[in-house]
Amino acid sequence: MQLPAEILAKALYDTFPDPVLVTDVDGIIVAANQAAVTLLGYAEPDILGMEQAKLETSAEGLLSPGQTLSATEKEAAGWVRRNARLRCKDGRVLAVELSQGPLSAADAASAGTVMIVRDLTRLNQELKTGWNDRNEPEPFLRSALDSVSHGFAIYDPADRLVLCNTAYRTMHADFTAAIELGKTFEEILRETIESGRYPQAGSTPEVRQAWILRQLDIHNNPGEPYVYQISEDQWVQIEDRVTEDNYRVGLRADVTDLVRAKSEAERLGFILEGVAQEVYLVRPKDRSIIYANKAARDNLQYSMEELRGMDARDLNAEYRPEEISEKMQPLILGKTKVLQLDTRHRRKDGSIYVCRIRVQRMENAPEPMMLSLGEDITERLEIERALDRKQTEFESLVRSLPDLISRAHPDTTLTYVNENYARFTGCKAEDMVGRKFMEFIPPEMRPDVMKKISGLTPERPMKTLERQMQDHAGEKYWYSWTNLMVFKEGEPVELVSVGRDVTDSYQARERIAHQTQELAMRNDALEQFAGIVSHDLKAPLRQIRLFADMIAEDVGAGKTDELEMLSAHISDRGKAMEQMISSLLEYSQLAYRTIKPTQFNLSDAVAEAWSNLVVHASEAKARLTIESDAEINADFNLMVQLLQNLFANSMKYSVVGTPVVVRVDVETSDTEVSIAVADNGIGIDPAQAERIFGVFQRLHRDELQYSGSGLGLALCRRIAESHGGSIALDASFQRGARFVITLPKRGL
Amino acid sequence: MNPDRTGHPLKILLVDDDPAEHLLLKRTLEKVDGPPIELDYVGDIDSAVECVKAGDIDIVFLDNRLVPNNDFRETAPQLREAGYVGPIGIISSDISGSYFQQFPDFGVDFRIGKDEIDRTAISFIISEYTRDQLSDNCAEDFS
8 A cells, every 4th residue: 555645744743753844934843843842841732823933042044035145054955954953941051963855846935945954963972972882993093193293084974073183172272162173163252252261353243253254264175284373382283174075074284383483494594694704615525505594695696596506616716626625625534623714715706705614514404505704805814914013013123122021921031022131141042931030130239129029919010120241241220210010900911111221311311420429519619719808818808807997096106015916926927828829829720720641650759759858858758668569550740749648748747856757558349550658757636637638627726736728628529529539537556647639440 | 884884984895806997986986975984905806805804895896807716706706705795796797698597596796897897986985875774763773
């Protein structure tokens, strides 16, 4: 028996496991099978007559019979499938898939829509538990997928998520809560955005909607894989594909390390491009240039394209290619790690520049590589040449200077001496270096020099001193040494000494000092002379005037008894003045004359002086003894005068009744001659030892017994001093008077 | 000390190694008006010391250069050391030397050039250095 079609349709409708709803042309539910009643919880009378729109929680996606569907929503002819949310009687909202198809009827009034409802919530639960419930290989697959580091997800043709692993969820941390199997890609996006977990999507609904549409477009029309930064320090490569059977497979790879390495490589590239030094990478196998940085390209005037592949040897204008290969051989063979070479590079326009290259073999590169660092040293070479010229000029100057120049450590260890200094000492300059310059200073002067050097301070780093020096031939010179101690952070680091020959200047100064002394002596003598004129000559003049006044008074008063006595006084005073003036004349003639030294025997001068006093000697019964003799350098006439004055004093100040004995002794040393003249007279009080040499200084007023002008010994001192010597009374001599004359052996 | 009160002549001691100076001063003093003046003369400082020790010397005229001494700085103190407290005047042919300015430091009361010595100068010196230093009333009390 064949069942009527209506009965068969009704049976199928009632027993169909999926809920089925039928609406009329106005969207009013006109029929619902048992499965629909069970799923939604409504009694059949309640659901019938309900507007389909009220059953769905959102109008979105609501299909009305006249609605145009997109191509993707169209499935079979006249049937569409879409996701929707239906509100149950108990308030629950079910995610469902509605398969809608038109219901045709002979009359338009009975036309409507039939909807087959598929409970996605249940489907999801089944999907979640299905693999576990079923003893199939999927659990192993799922576990295996979770263990891989790449994210993996599959969306079915309806864009429902049917498979995803843990890495996928982790890489979409903001979306994890919404990622559930069975949900479509769009639902996952919307749920996450509505929850506020992904604020980056936008702050307004319009912006968020636009963002969602963009993501859906990318999802549905995947292009080339791209890198997306999912957090501050994490990058993911997103690669979506659509399979032939319209499944969407999403692959997510964590490329953070790759991105970082790429960033570092880019940075390194920027640095290499930016450095002023020329950088080349050359492949040793064929010597082709792999890379040249901007500094190299600019200087060589080639582009990177032109340089790439060029034989690096072709850039060299100094050596032939085979010569360069030969020079590079030790580096290529690994015998040396670095090779430095000053050479010349040729630019594209043919000009040439000097450069210093440093080539290093890069062993840790994937393939052997030569890293060459080049530096254009044209300017540096010019500076070095200028410095060399300066150095040469300086050394030439130092060599030509007559000064003695040295550099030393603070402990006086020599580090440099110029040729003049070496010549002075009779050593080679290189032999002097390393020795202390104290060795070249006489031992007796070392403490003084060392004291001066150690007294140099950062505040007073330079001092000058004059000292006598003796060259290698024994010649003596006077040098003015300027010592400069160089300090660094308060510590002495170097001693620079310059010695200038000031012998001529020193001798000139000595002469000037001697002349100054002589001039002072003459001024002193002149002053004394003026004093004598004003005092010693004025006194007798005054007396003569007063005695003359007295004579006039007496004559006027008629007194004559004292006239003879008064005139005798005038006469005495006059004689005294005559003698004084004569003595002064003699003194001035002898004391201020320029000496004319000659070489003679002292005994000759002694004999001449004694001979001049022969009459007085005879009267005093004087006897001269001279036991020794010496050759002296002095003015003969002045020495005769000196000795004559001493002999005259010996005869004058004799002991009454005792014959005068005068003894002359001579002693010589390396530097001086000592002449002693001793007598057996009355002697001189040692307390007067200095005073007796003054002009007009007499110890005895009694002219009758000891006459004299008081100039004799003063003249003796003048003569001795004009020879650079001296005369002194031997205060220890007690048997008379003994004078010691000391003269420099070489004279002046 | 005042010759009018004591009745003794004023006694001056001249110390000079040139005897002619004695004669010259003696003739000058003879011309000085006023009370009698007695002049003693010695030629060296040792004699002068003995003389002042003996007393009765009212004024000492001391020659600057007494052989063998250098100048008054060596001789004047010897008189003070001998106990002489009266006035000492230094006489010299030339008193322009700067050391003469030190005379108070060596017990000397005044200095005078020998060419300045005349009766007027002597009268002034006598009146200046020999009158009583106290007032008349006081002088009477101590007379």
